[in-house]
Amino acid sequence: MSLRGENLSWKTRGKIIVENVSLDVRHGEFLGLVGSNGSGKSTLLRMLAGLRSPSSGAVFLNAEPMALMKRRDIARQMAFVEQQADTDDAITARTAVHVGRTPWLSPLSPWSASDDRIVQDALAAVDMIHKANQPWNTLSGGEKQRVHIARALAQQPETLLLDEPTNHLDIRHQIGILDLLHRLGKTTVIALHDLNHAMMCDRIAIMKDGRLWDIGTPDDLLTKETLRAVFDIHGHFVTDPTDGSRFLRFAA
Numbered sequence: 394m395s396l397r398g399e400n401l402s403w404k405t406r407g408k409i410i411v412e413n414v415s416l417d418v419r420h421g422e423f424l425g426l427v428g429s430n431g432s433g434k435s436t437l438l439r440m441l442a443g444l445r446s447p448s449s450g451a452v453f454l455n456a457e458p459m460a461l462m463k464r465r466d467i468a469r470q471m472a473f474v475e476q477q478a479d480t481d482d483a484i485t486a487r488t489a490v491h492v493g494r495t496p497w498l499s500p501l502s503p504w505s506a507s508d509d510r511i512v513q514d515a516l517a518a519v520d521m522i523h524k525a526n527q528p529w530n531t532l533s534g535g536e537k538q539r540v541h542i543a544r545a546l547a548q549q550p551e552t553l554l555l556d557e558p559t560n561h562l563d564i565r566h567q568i569g570i571l572d573l574l575h576r577l578g579k580t581t582v583i584a585l586h587d588l589n590h591a592m593m594c595d596r597i598a599i600m601k602d603g604r605l606w607d608i609g610t611p612d613d614l615l616t617k618e619t620l621r622a623v624f625d626i627h628g629h630f631v632t633d634p635t636d637g638s639r640f641l642r643f644a645a
């Protein structure tokens with residue numbers, strides 16, 4: 394499974410939002426996308442997901458130009474958890490997860506017990522079994538977010554793109570979801586604001602003003618100088634005496 398963005402730019406009303414970003418996502422890697430508000434992370438993710446046509450450049454999924462692929466074929470290989478995706482439909486949490494199975498269904502392959510199992514497993518993975526029959530519009534923000542992730546898991550893609558999936562989640566579910574996504578071992582591109590969460594990524598891609606500032610391991614990239622230049626903060630690593638792991642501490 395390979396995902397590649399080549400010279401991706403997106404402009405609107407004469408304004409450049411993402412400029413000339415090239416990105417190779419390695420098979421099975423957990424790639425964090427970080428950057429300040431408005432730096433172009435969501436726009437880049439939407440292009441990589443095939444939901445936003447680049448003004449120039451191209452996305453390749455397994456070396457195939459995504460622009461030439463059918464939506465259904467993309468959806469069998471890749472799922473996208475968007476920020477603030479919502480629906481007015483009168484559906485339950487479980488029905489929202491059913492949607493993830495759509496790319497796999499056809500008249501010759503109708504809904505079956507195995508789809509039920511996949512949906513149930515996806516709900517269990519995000520700790521939402523107990524709310525499965527609750528109407529969507531009565532779920533909390535964090536519960537909706539977990540259902541979105543379950544929908545993406547039910548899609549059984551090789552690649553997952555997630556736009557700040559831990560938004561709205563309490564601390565236990567933030568850690569639980571990140572841990573789950575990491576353990577899945579799928580090719581993952583995940584936009585994150587918490588740089589300590591980004592520390593668990595194999596590599597991070599840092600966006601600044603619509604451009605790719607740099608890409609590399611969190612240890613290599615999250616230097617004092619970069620924190621200052623990109624995020625306009627002072628930060629330094631601290632070592633946890635209990636296990637020797639490193640985490641970032643920040644000051645304005």
Ligand SMILES: Nc1ncnc2c1ncn2[C@@H]1O[C@H](COP(=O)(O)OP(=O)(O)OP(=O)(O)O)[C@@H](O)[C@H]1O
Nearest residue numbers: 405410428429430431432433434435436437476600
């Ligand atoms: N359709 C649009 N029309 C005009 N401006 C847009 C449009 N979409 C995005 N932008 C602008 O492009 C910039 C990048 O937006 P984007 O959502 O990609 O940033 P982001 O890095 O994901 O931000 P955040 O961390 O706040 O989610 C922002 O300044 C935003 O206002």
